[in-house]
Amino acid sequence: MAEHGDQAMPLAGGQSLIPLLAMRLVRPGHIVDLSRVGELQQVSVAEGRVSIGAMARQRDIEHDPRMPGLVRVAVPHIGHFQIRNRGTVGGSLSHMDPAAEWPAIALALDAVMVAASVRGRRDITADAFMIGPQMTSLEPEELLVEVVLPMRTEGFGFAEVTRRGLGDFALAGAACQDKAVVVFGVGLRPQRLRVVEDFLNRGGGTRAEISAVAASEIQATDAIHTSSHYRRVVAAALVGAVIEESQARGGVA
Numbered sequence: 001m002a003e004h005g006d007q008a009m010p011l012a013g014g015q016s017l018i019p020l021l022a023m024r025l026v027r028p029g030h031i032v033d034l035s036r037v038g039e040l041q042q043v044s045v046a047e048g049r050v051s052i053g054a055m056a057r058q059r060d061i062e063h064d065p066r067m068p069g070l071v072r073v074a075v076p077h078i079g080h081f082q083i084r085n086r087g088t089v090g091g092s093l094s095h096m097d098p099a100a101e102w103p104a105i106a107l108a109l110d111a112v113m114v115a116a117s118v119r120g121r122r123d124i125t126a127d128a129f130m131i132g133p134q135m136t137s138l139e140p141e142e143l144l145v146e147v148v149l150p151m152r153t154e155g156f157g158f159a160e161v162t163r164r165g166l167g168d169f170a171l172a173g174a175a176c177q178d179k180a181v182v183v184f185g186v187g188l189r190p191q192r193l194r195v196v197e198d199f200l201n202r203g204g205g206t207r208a209e210i211s212a213v214a215a216s217e218i219q220a221t222d223a224i225h226t227s228s229h230y231r232r233v234v235a236a237a238l239v240g241a242v243i244e245e246s247q248a249r250g251g252v253a
Contacts, residue, residue: 012091054144
């Protein structure tokens with residue numbers, strides 16, 4: 001990666017890069033295959049945190065009982081099982097599709113992304129890591145090597161709306177961990193709803209009141225299948241639902 005800079009592109013599970021290559025949307029001079037880098041596939045739990053190697057497969061994470069609760073309920077929504085068999089955690093985050101589940105998970109859990117290059121390693125907060133569609137703060141010679149999440153097993157909620165059920169990209173979605181609330185699939189990147197969080201910290205309200213606050217804060221854009229109005233309304237309704245779900249699972253009331 002250091003030798004070839006922005007002419008090199010890493011290949012993880014291939015579920016994003018291969019379609020981009022097939023459609024001639026990217027044409028890197030070099031492909032760096034990560035499949036045999038065993039260190040990037042490791043998962044460990046220590047001191048209340050779970051560290052997920054960037055090459056850990058979605059299917060393995062889906063069935064790993066050590067994962068935080070939000071991860072366990074969200075990962076089954078990622079693509080179809082064939083996609084999860086090959087797709088990786090780091091590949092999904094580095095691709096940064098605004099409708100993908102992993103960026104929303106990372107933002108709701110205040111994940112830390114660990115990037116590495118020949119210069120060393122650096123930690124990047126989830127919020128700073130995500131810039132926009134297919135854009136992250138990784139430098140050309142850097143790799144995302146690890147994702148560090150707090151081990152939280154209570155107080156979570158997750159929901160999304162798709163055209164045909166599991167497997168499709170989210171038209172709108174929401175994730176909640178205690179009083180951290182995120183919507184995704186509605187704009188150029190996942191959005192942390194700080195106004196909603198402040199509302200909850202002041203005591204909150206009914207599900208309808210929470211959804212109304214969310215609707216006033218969500219920044220939505222038009223998409224090929226949906227309007228910004230649809231995305232905002234649906235995402236706001238999902239926010240009310242996931243907060244209620246989080247509270248039922250022992251979240252902070």
